[in-house]
Amino acid sequence: MAQLKVETEPDEVGFDAARLARVDEHFRRYVDDGRLAGWTIAVSRRGKVAHLSHHGLADVEAGRAVADDTIWRYYSMTKPITSVAVMMLYERGLLALTDPVSRYIPSFAQQRVYVAGPAANPATVPATEPVRVWHLLNHSSGLTYGFHHSHPVDEIYRSAGHEFGVPQGMDLAAACDAWAAMPLVFQPGTEWNYSVATDVLGRIVEVVSGRSLDAFFADEVFAPLQMTDTAFWAAEDDLDRLAALYIPDPGDGGRIRRHDRMGVGATRKPVFLGGGGGLVGTAADYHRFTQMLRRGGELDGERLLGPRTVAYMTRNHLPGGQDLKAVGRPISAESETTGVGFGLGFSVVLDAAGSKSLTSPGEYAWGGLASTAFYVDPVEDVTALFFTQLMPSSTYPIRPQLRTLVQQALVD
Template sequence: MAKLEVDAEPGEVGFDAERLQRVGAHFRRYVDDGKLAGWTIAVARRGRVALLEHHGLADVEAQRPVTDDTLWRIYSMTKPITSVAALMLYERGAFELTDPVSRFIPEFADVRVYAAGSAANPSTVPAVEPVRIWHLLTHTAGLTYGWHHAHAVDEVYRSKGFEFGAPRGMDLEAACATWAGLPLLFQPGSEWNYSVATDVLGRVVEVASGKPFDAFLADEVFAPLGMDDTAFWVGPDDLERLAALYVLNPAGGLLRNAAMGDAATREPTFLSGGGGLVSTAADYHRFTQMLARGGELDGARLLGPHTVAYMTRNHLPGGADLDTFGRPLHAESAFRGVGFGLGVSVVTDAAAGKAVTHDGEFAWGGLASTAFYVDPVAEVTAMFFTQLMPSSAYPIRPQLRSLVNQALVG
């Protein structure tokens, strides 16, 4: 089991100790005011942890506190892990980033693109170019999510049972085949839209590696990094460690979402590379440190440093940001001055984004308000874990970043 503990005094790594205490003080108010059940925060610089704090409850009903080994549904923080897995195969020559997805999932050979009409009767046109691997990595494939509720194609997804996850009993192979038969939102490569693309990428990993997706992650990513607590579900022996999942109560406070939360307690048929993993702060810290160190941690190298540098640069055409190239979505993170790499957001113009950070910072978060970022310029990594849906409920991510950065003095 990975361990996470403070191993540096703040001043040793360039933080003002008193200012760093503002991070926990600020987020403790979220718990004290009933906005969050509980959380874990970890901040490191140059690989050394200067702040590790827990506050509140992992399970309000059971009065169980957040602890070092609390298990969190990381939802879309699964995406960078899946992207790393795919890039590991790219490094081994399994595919080119420009390869058509149909090489691995034949159903993607004849995709069509929404042109007009309702969800019940959409008109479509042929795709002018294939959906390619890099489209999946950058969310420019034209795929979508049913839960966006922003377009007729989103409604088509919901009508097929795809809102959060896949219909009960459907596996990843069948889900990808179904998505390939639905209209794309736009021509591949022409726009950015957050989507099931990373789930499709997980299927590419399966086919290209010849191993089930969960087995590939366990053998090639989690075992080398010592991420022993990261998996697609929580077994009976570890249920007491799993945090409860909450949503905002319109009348105030929190409501437990057992319907979605309990999905993590059953072995899934659908292995979601876009949102299926459960992890601990200690495990995910090891993943962020691997990225911060250019693909290697404690002698285990998953990616070459040039690949990590390539992954964490902006890949949107023409150097565009998400504000100009992306579909407008309700999000807690600003799109202005932020591009997208291969599985992570990338700050391209901090001044445009009106956030005190550095160009080159890369990040992502999850549906239940979890978040991480890596700032290569400041040599800082930060993580926040809680279990509140939706992630746009509060500005946790920008506040975390500004509070950490104001404590940096050296």
């Protein structure tokens, strides 16, 4: 089991301990007033954990406290892991970023693009170019999510049972064929729209590697990084470590436990291996993943990617070098769009002043549906993690608050 522990005093790596304590002081209020059940926060600099804290309960109904070994649903923090897997195959010469997706998933060969009309009878035109692997990596493919509720194609997804997940019993291969049969929101490569694209990447990993996505992750990513608690479901023996999933209570500002399909989905092996949001694991495991990234693809002698590949992934790949504000469709999250671009699996800060964020150009990050978040600031050599289980992530401004509270504590 990966261990997460404080490795240095804050002042030894340039933090003011009293200012760093503001992180906990602020987020304790989220628990104490009932907005969140509990959380874990980890902050590192120069590869050493300078701050680690837990507060509140992982499962309110069971009275179980958040602990070092609590298992969290990563949701979209799965996406960077899948993106790394794709780039590992790219480094081996097994695929090219410019490859049409149809080379691996034939149903993508005849894509059509929405131009007008209602979801029940949309007008479409042929795609002017195929959806390519790099379109999937930077969300410029034209695919979407049913839960956006901002475009007729989103409604088409929902009508087919693709909102938060896929229809029951559908596997990854069948889901990709279903998405390929639906119109794209825009011509590939012209805009940015958060989507099921990373799930499609997961299927490409399966086709190219000849292994199921869970097997590839286990052998090629988790074992080398010693991420022993990360998988697509919590094993039966570990269910007493799995955090409960909550949504806001509109009545009193607190939270309500989700006992539905999403709430119990992480308790058994899924049919659908979602490379865009299916993994669960511990803060310690995800910390090891972030340290591999900040070290340029290597950790404890195990190299997953070359440093130039990581640098390439964490630069802006949006059309024309623009930011998300200029070319992105809005998403229901608290992530900033002005001054922020998108790389191959991560958001990337282009202009900290423009984004109104206390951070550095080149910071890369992402978060998950249940209000989890991470970021890596390569200029300050800081990584920060926040884990809780409240969906949706747009409920509270946790990500920008985390960044501000951590960065303001730097004094060297």
